[in-house]
Amino acid sequence: MIEQISTIISMDGNGLYVWSCLFILFFIIGINIYLPNRKLNRIYKENKTKAQ
Amino acid sequence: MNKIWNYIKDWFIEMGSPPLFFKWSSKILPWLLFISITVFIVGLLWGLFYSPTDYKQGDVYRIIYIHVPSAILGQSIFMFMAICGFITMVWRVKISGMLLKSAAPIGASFTLIALLTGSIWGKPTWGTWWVWDARLTSTLILFFIYAAIIGLHSSIDDKTKADRAISILSLVGIAIIPIIKKSVDWWQTLHQPSTFSLTSAPSMTPDMYQPLLLCFLGFYLIFALLLTMNLRAEVVIREKNRSWVSKQFLNLER
Numbered sequence: 001m002i003e004q005i006s007t008i009i010s011m012d013g014n015g016l017y018v019w020s021c022l023f024i025l026f027f028i029i030g031i032n033i034y035l036p037n038r039k040l041n042r043i044y045k046e047n048k049t050k051a052q
Numbered sequence: 053m054n055k056i057w058n059y060i061k062d063w064f065i066e067m068g069s070p071p072l073f074f075k076w077s078s079k080i081l082p083w084l085l086f087i088s089i090t091v092f093i094v095g096l097l098w099g100l101f102y103s104p105t106d107y108k109q110g111d112v113y114r115i116i117y118i119h120v121p122s123a124i125l126g127q128s129i130f131m132f133m134a135i136c137g138f139i140t141m142v143w144r145v146k147i148s149g150m151l152l153k154s155a156a157p158i159g160a161s162f163t164l165i166a167l168l169t170g171s172i173w174g175k176p177t178w179g180t181w182w183v184w185d186a187r188l189t190s191t192l193i194l195f196f197i198y199a200a201i202i203g204l205h206s207s208i209d210d211k212t213k214a215d216r217a218i219s220i221l222s223l224v225g226i227a228i229i230p231i232i233k234k235s236v237d238w239w240q241t242l243h244q245p246s247t248f249s250l251t252s253a254p255s256m257t258p259d260m261y262q263p264l265l266l267c268f269l270g271f272y273l274i275f276a277l278l279l280t281m282n283l284r285a286e287v288v289i290r291e292k293n294r295s296w297v298s299k300q301f302l303n304l305e306r
Contacts, residue, residue, distance in 0.1 A: 008101065011110075011111035011112070011114070012105075012110045012111045014110060014111045014112035014176060015111075017112050017115065017172050017173065017175065017176055018100070018111065018112065018114050018115055020172055021115050021118045021119070021168075021169040021172050021173070022096070022100070022118065024165060024168050024169060024172075025118050025122070025165055025169070028161045028164065028165055029161070029274065029278070031161070032157065032158060032161055032278045032281075032282075033278065033281065035157075035282075035285075036278075036281040036282045036284065036285035037281070037285075039285040039288075039289060040284065040285050040288060043285075043288050043289060043292055043297075046292070047292070047297065047298050050298070051298060
């Protein structure tokens with residue numbers, strides 16, 4: 001089991017290249033999900049303060 | 053057939069209205085989130101773990117499942133933006149300008165992913181992180197055009213004028229897309245020829261090609277998700293002083 005996982009992680013010595021690409025993909029998509037939500041939250045708080 | 057066409061036409065007209073779009077997107081967003089993330093993850097898992105190893109490149113070829121969909125999506129988003137730009141210029145539909153503005157950071161992000169993953173893929177296969185090759189350079193120019201669109205829009209206070217300005221830039225900038233596409237044919241490049249062609253059969257085996265197709269679908273769905281989220285934020289920012297925003301936000305939305 002541990003051997004299988006290490007084979008997947010190392011990917012014949014190319015693991016660092018493949019995993020770093022995957023990290024970049026998730027990181028950039030994560031930012032794209034976070035930013036519009038932050039904008040909406042800011043407007044929501046502004047509106048709430050105004051309403052109060 | 054005529055009924056379906058009329059329904060689609062009515063739907064598009066309805067979506068042109070910011071409050072109706074906001075209401076509709078609130079309903080669709082959870083579904084879109086679930087479907088897009090599922091297809092995206094399944095496609096990546098299939099490509100990264102279950103597709104066979106390439107006899108020449110070994111496992112490093114698996115970067116294809118991230119790099120190629122990102123690169124093609126980066127270009128598709130620009131074409132989508134040019135269409136929105138055309139609609140903004142000709143019919144002055146308010147929401148098309150917002151769509152154009154919302155799509156730009158997503159397109160820039162996917163182009164950046166394509167550049168970075170391509171660079172990482174280049175190191176073990178070409179022996180270098182970067183070459184001033186026609187495909188790489190033209191893709192870098194596309195990224196700069198995206199950056200220019202984002203910068204130009206944020207530098208103009210009047211949002212209607214800003215929309216028109218970036219519409220012109222996106223219509224002029226569209227010339228880069230055929231250059232990127234044809235760069236591997238027109239110039240001697242280190243980059244391999246196009247992975248996809250509409251006129252010839254794929255050069256990959258089906259067990260490598262099928263997960264790639266699923267990754268494409270997943271990436272396009274992720275784009276739809278990100279665009280919906282960005283557009284919702286843009287609509288609310290521009291219409292924040294309208295009564296419907298406070299109504300939907302304070303009573304219905306949360």
